[in-house]
Amino acid sequence: MTTIRPLSLNVPEPECRPGDEPDFSDFVIPKAGEVARPPIDADPNDITDMAFSIIRVLNANDEAVGPWADTLNNDELIEGLRHMITLRTFDARMMTAQRQGKTSFYIQHLGEEAIGCAFRVALRDGDMNFPTYRQAGLLIAGGYPMIEMMNQIYSNSQDPLHGRQLPIMYSSKEHGFFSISGNLGTQFMQSVGWAMGSAISGDTKIATGWIGDGSTAESDFHAAMVFASTYKPPVVLNIVNNQWAISTFQGIARGGVGTFAARGHGFGIPSVRVDGNDYLAVHAVAKWASERARAGHGPTLIEHVTYRAGGHSSSDDPSAYRAKEESAAWPLGDPIERLKKHLIGLGIWSEEIHAKEQQAILDQVIAVQKEAEAIGTLGAGKMPSPRDMFEGVYETMPPHLVRQRQEAGY
Amino acid sequence: MTTIRPLSLNVPEPECRPGDEPDFSDFVIPKAGEVARPPIDADPNDITDMAFSIIRVLNANDEAVGPWADTLNNDELIEGLRHMITLRTFDARMMTAQRQGKTSFYIQHLGEEAIGCAFRVALRDGDMNFPTYRQAGLLIAGGYPMIEMMNQIYSNSQDPLHGRQLPIMYSSKEHGFFSISGNLGTQFMQSVGWAMGSAISGDTKIATGWIGDGSTAESDFHAAMVFASTYKPPVVLNIVNNQWAISTFQGIARGGVGTFAARGHGFGIPSVRVDGNDYLAVHAVAKWASERARAGHGPTLIEHVTYRAGGHSSSDDPSAYRAKEESAAWPLGDPIERLKKHLIGLGIWSEEIHAKEQQAILDQVIAVQKEAEAIGTLGAGKMPSPRDMFEGVYETMPPHLVRQRQEAGY
Amino acid sequence: MTRMTMIEAIRDAHDVAMERDDRVVVFGEDVGYFGGVFRCTAGLQEKYGKTRCFDAPISELGIVGAAVGMAAYGLRPVIEIQFADYVYPAIDQIASEAARLRYRSAGDFTCPLVIRMPTGGGIFGGQTHSQSPEAFFTHVAGLKTVMPSSPQDAKGLLLAAIEDPDPVIFLEPKRLYNGPFDGHHDKPIVPWKKHELGDVDEGYYSTDLGKAVIRREGADVTILSYGTMVYVAEAAAEEAGVDAEIIDLRTLLPLDLETIKASVEKTGRCLVVHEATKTSGFGAELMSQVQETCFYHLETPIVRVTGWDTPYPHAQEWDYFPGPSRVIDALHQMMEN
Amino acid sequence: MTRMTMIEAIRDAHDVAMERDDRVVVFGEDVGYFGGVFRCTAGLQEKYGKTRCFDAPISELGIVGAAVGMAAYGLRPVIEIQFADYVYPAIDQIASEAARLRYRSAGDFTCPLVIRMPTGGGIFGGQTHSQSPEAFFTHVAGLKTVMPSSPQDAKGLLLAAIEDPDPVIFLEPKRLYNGPFDGHHDKPIVPWKKHELGDVDEGYYSTDLGKAVIRREGADVTILSYGTMVYVAEAAAEEAGVDAEIIDLRTLLPLDLETIKASVEKTGRCLVVHEATKTSGFGAELMSQVQETCFYHLETPIVRVTGWDTPYPHAQEWDYFPGPSRVIDALHQMMEN
Numbered sequence A, B: 001m002t003t004i005r006p007l008s009l010n011v012p013e014p015e016c017r018p019g020d021e022p023d024f025s026d027f028v029i030p031k032a033g034e035v036a037r038p039p040i041d042a043d044p045n046d047i048t049d050m051a052f053s054i055i056r057v058l059n060a061n062d063e064a065v066g067p068w069a070d071t072l073n074n075d076e077l078i079e080g081l082r083h084m085i086t087l088r089t090f091d092a093r094m095m096t097a098q099r100q101g102k103t104s105f106y107i108q109h110l111g112e113e114a115i116g117c118a119f120r121v122a123l124r125d126g127d128m129n130f131p132t133y134r135q136a137g138l139l140i141a142g143g144y145p146m147i148e149m150m151n152q153i154y155s156n157s158q159d160p161l162h163g164r165q166l167p168i169m170y171s172s173k174e175h176g177f178f179s180i181s182g183n184l185g186t187q188f189m190q191s192v193g194w195a196m197g198s199a200i201s202g203d204t205k206i207a208t209g210w211i212g213d214g215s216t217a218e219s220d221f222h223a224a225m226v227f228a229s230t231y232k233p234p235v236v237l238n239i240v241n242n243q244w245a246i247s248t249f250q251g252i253a254r255g256g257v258g259t260f261a262a263r264g265h266g267f268g269i270p271s272v273r274v275d276g277n278d279y280l281a282v283h284a285v286a287k288w289a290s291e292r293a294r295a296g297h298g299p300t301l302i303e304h305v306t307y308r309a310g311g312h313s314s315s316d317d318p319s320a321y322r323a324k325e326e327s328a329a330w331p332l333g334d335p336i337e338r339l340k341k342h343l344i345g346l347g348i349w350s351e352e353i354h355a356k357e358q359q360a361i362l363d364q365v366i367a368v369q370k371e372a373e374a375i376g377t378l379g380a381g382k383m384p385s386p387r388d389m390f391e392g393v394y395e396t397m398p399p400h401l402v403r404q405r406q407e408a409g410y
Numbered sequence C, D: 001m002t003r004m005t006m007i008e009a010i011r012d013a014h015d016v017a018m019e020r021d022d023r024v025v026v027f028g029e030d031v032g033y034f035g036g037v038f039r040c041t042a043g044l045q046e047k048y049g050k051t052r053c054f055d056a057p058i059s060e061l062g063i064v065g066a067a068v069g070m071a072a073y074g075l076r077p078v079i080e081i082q083f084a085d086y087v088y089p090a091i092d093q094i095a096s097e098a099a100r101l102r103y104r105s106a107g108d109f110t111c112p113l114v115i116r117m118p119t120g121g122g123i124f125g126g127q128t129h130s131q132s133p134e135a136f137f138t139h140v141a142g143l144k145t146v147m148p149s150s151p152q153d154a155k156g157l158l159l160a161a162i163e164d165p166d167p168v169i170f171l172e173p174k175r176l177y178n179g180p181f182d183g184h185h186d187k188p189i190v191p192w193k194k195h196e197l198g199d200v201d202e203g204y205y206s207t208d209l210g211k212a213v214i215r216r217e218g219a220d221v222t223i224l225s226y227g228t229m230v231y232v233a234e235a236a237a238e239e240a241g242v243d244a245e246i247i248d249l250r251t252l253l254p255l256d257l258e259t260i261k262a263s264v265e266k267t268g269r270c271l272v273v274h275e276a277t278k279t280s281g282f283g284a285e286l287m288s289q290v291q292e293t294c295f296y297h298l299e300t301p302i303v304r305v306t307g308w309d310t311p312y313p314h315a316q317e318w319d320y321f322p323g324p325s326r327v328i329d330a331l332h333q334m335m336e337n
């Protein structure tokens, strides 16, 4: 018989708040190359341990080691580095543009560039990504014109979304990038539905779903897992664990389980964790999971372990809720630095080339930015017409909207 | 490189549809007594295997064996048998009353009586259950007056819910039975919230949440697991896997994972399966889980493995979607038969006593039914006043409802 | 022409659509093997196979979310929410996603999707098998909302909804599934077999969304209604001996304002009848639009007869349900001024 | 009296309530350590501890569902939905559970619960940071719906909501958090510090739910509004030179019909102004009730000025937002007839 003491509520707290010493000592990081690479038709029950380890390719000396290495050749690696530099440069410019009042809002990827950039390379044209607002790497690496992105961010007259959407809520069917929703989680379930559609149609295309650590608490996450578990559609479900929601650390969503990847075990879905700051590892895992999907082995759950080095968005100041030093203390380092060092180690890159490349990309981004700003920025220059506000609510405008448009004077 | 074949959708099917031979050979049933009984503060990670086995106490000869035995004395066992007989008798009478048009709807427990009846005995007064429509055993075993249940079923003038609710949607705070919602799943999350309230208040009361196999697909299931995993409130979360939703077999909700209990592993919540047709096993597990909760060790997930021997509700004819023989073929037998044989084996019961007891209970139920029907049945006799329809929407009736009530002529 | 129940007509519409277009897929709770708790999809799985008609897990969110994804892929999902009362878990996927996908992607992605749901009371279903949530949907830009009142309309409107390039909420008055119902719950039930509106055209045809129909011509008062209430209004007009013109809206959004306007300008009186709760019900929008467009023709205030602002009770079903007597009272009161 | 922003007034209301009543617990996304993305709960965790003010997982369903359970237990949860646009995942727990618990259990269980959410546009938040979903809530029997327009009202109404025995939806016009806004987005921002309605009583007081307030007396036309639009209406009346009586409803349900009736009977004209989309918006209900109660006093049709029936666009924010010029046009048009 238990003696009865008063109960109390457990409210998890992060190791480190402003003023504290960052401490990642509890954060176990397996050696690169340590995790085996199972066949794509492995029985989920035989690989449950993968949800508690981390697949890593680049070791402490930035050499590619182990069974997940060698999925990319040198040119592809250099291309990958370019993509990441481009995304980071683009982000830096757009953050500044937002601060200058050229747009209302921005979300950057600082520290998380490897994930979208590497993943996209493992996909085929025709596959569809259901991204969060922090996966523009899928567009950059997918060759989506930067000018379209900027026009969207500036809500100018050339904005492909006609000024209707918040900045960075891109959409491009052609580039396999599903329209971003401001409502967290919804796209995760939709990615499973899209993949079910592909399977029903006897197609060969696959879908990828994306969600953040905090958003795994949303209902859509569960629905996606249930439907993926039951119908086994060709979908790769990605959790980007960048350690923080907004001011809320990942422990509030994760609760009493070791990892987010472990959520997959309740559904019999192969679930793995990958070093999200390791371009090679992300690509290898993306390749493995998408091959599984395409071969008809069904869904895979991937937890990308990374760190949100910047603020949540242009509206957020992280120093209010986490130690400034935490970012520097993050043990998995910086994805661009690591790939750069790897390429230098391979003898196909150097600090000089890197500096030149950065400058070249910066020039390119600035050139595109000039072009976009010449068209217009939010509220200045050429803007989408107010008339357009009434278009596209339905394929054909119903009478009541026509009346309203006329009432508005358009 | 994978060769690309057209994809196809996996749609799970039950082993047996009307016309097929029932076949439960894939259904692994561990021997009674086989599963160890861990301490209540066991590390969830050390007992994950419990989600893939089944805790059973009564063996093939209906003897109580193993570490989960001996949680009840003889009188309590006899009392338990009486509760189950009472519930089954009550159900039979009410099903007939519904067929006779004395009420609109009914849901019976046939084959599942052990679960609510045994569980309630392991709880204390003050604890709160958040039941489904198929857990009236919690009321019967909790001493809730049968007359109140019948008045509610008949929606007569003495209906404690004033005729507002569908039959069997009982509510009794005094008896620790939360108002039943017709919307599946919602109560599961609320049970976690209630338990959080108890913990926040430094109380010693615990909550239990109840949900069906099919309803685990609902969003509320996920929310409940997330909040339980994070705040570790004193709650016992029960999944009643009776193999069927309505016409949909449990495989559609369960998907590619072995058991529903395994869902708990993604949350670090101790998760066990129990033979839901074994009164002793259900009680032992309920005792273990509620002691965990009360001692501050947080939530437990329990999958009660049982079989819905009757139709889903009075509106359902299961022969349209499953083989009539399936029920008889169900390997875990009938809870009343099994406890009866156990008591006979103990030498404290006999077929004669059983028959007498059944008759006595039947007489008692019939007496109460007469009493209830003397007051009224749906649409006949004394009925709740239409005026009451406008009461209780808010504590004090706002002006617009007063106007509507007057317009209605009351 | 065949006499059919509304259930048979709905099933037939599915059949015709699936036959004509491989992209049409049907799923929902219990819709596959069993064919739906109301049997509206019976036989479809057998005929078209498990991957075009199948059972879904009990997750309205998942059902709608999956359908949004499939629609974006290029299919034309037709899904069933078992009861309209259970649509709430899916509201986010409907209001934030399905309804806005075309707009927010500037037509890059679209969402041709039909969400069917049995609606309304009169079957002693209590609080959670009786609701009429149409007002919610009409408030969400990007959705169309339809409610048929007969087998012929149910089939034609459902076929039109399936062909529509945008998401359509298709509300089925469950009290009309097997026969018309005029609110006289004590009278014997009339099956569709005995009612001319049970005549359904064979094969393919479609009934335009956004077009109301005049069920009864009249000169003195216009009754705006839809679903079950159309029959209640008809009975009430007869019994009240009032020369009422009864308009069955059929589509709530887009609304056929022309037909409404013409009628109210003719009669000078307007009565709105619906089963849903009163406050912020769709009747409020109807009253507002009539008031906005016909104010100077109105001889008496527009009146609404609706369900009360309470949950739908069980025992008091017929006190809640806005039956003929309440409509008759309203008609008499209106004719007095 | 202290000058406060609406944010400070809301925080103060929490503080006073938590001080007075241990049963008051506060949680939601980012409300704990950080004090909320709009800082409405800043300092509460520090003062009252982690178990009375804490961060919740990102599950609106879970937040409301947990609160329903806590309320049934006996606590008085005050929860925040980070933006009203994100309430949809919780609609089932609100409409099917919180709203009906008292009724369906015949008072055996109750649900004293406040659900706060920043509402409305004017901050370039795009489709998912700008919505005004009040109409949904007013259609659900069992809920009360409140929207303050000033710091003083925000504090008093929030304290009343927390003490209310039933669930209250508390909509906070985020454009008014830091100062009044009359729709002239090109003019410099006025902080509450510079506005008399920024004067907030210290300590405990409460403002009755269900009571509107007349913000401006007038003889020629009654303007019914709430939230941000009250200031737009004031500016418009001034600029139009129309002697308008402006009623700030403050509580949408229960509605203060007496005050509305008295005013419209006096002025003979009624203009309804809200930011939400038009069709089936709360304006429709207001028009209907005015029409039902004041028909014979109306000299002109009731007019509504609202957001358009589209999602809330980003670039075209000021074309969507019903600003002073649209209200002025409506006033002139009404005064002409």
Ligand SMILES: Cc1ncc(C[n+]2csc(CCOP(=O)(O)OP(=O)(O)O)c2C)c(N)n1
Binding pocket: A132, A134, A182, A183, A184, A211, A212, A213, A214, A215, A216, A240, A242, A244, A245, A246, A308, A312, D029, D058, D082, D086, D089
């Ligand atoms: C349904 C919903 N609830 C809340 C929000 C507000 N919100 C926007 S981002 C965010 C944090 C998300 O964190 P996470 O999922 O970890 O993604 P990350 O930003 O870290 O990539 C929140 C709470 C929202 N957009 N949608």
Ligand SMILES: Cc1ncc(C[n+]2csc(CCOP(=O)(O)OP(=O)(O)O)c2C)c(N)n1
Binding pocket: B132, B134, B182, B183, B184, B211, B212, B213, B214, B215, B216, B240, B242, B244, B245, B246, B308, B312, C029, C058, C082, C086, C089
């Ligand atoms: C939200 C919601 N969706 C659908 C339904 C309709 N419905 C009632 S019971 C039921 C099946 C539930 O099956 P399960 O969870 O296994 O419980 P059981 O009846 O087997 O005890 C369904 C689909 C509902 N009541 N609520």
Ligand SMILES: [Mg+2]
Binding pocket: A212, A213, A214, A240, A241, A242, A243, A244, A245, A308
């Ligand atoms: Mg995150």
Ligand SMILES: [Mg+2]
Binding pocket: B212, B213, B214, B240, B241, B242, B243, B244, B245, B308
């Ligand atoms: Mg079941």
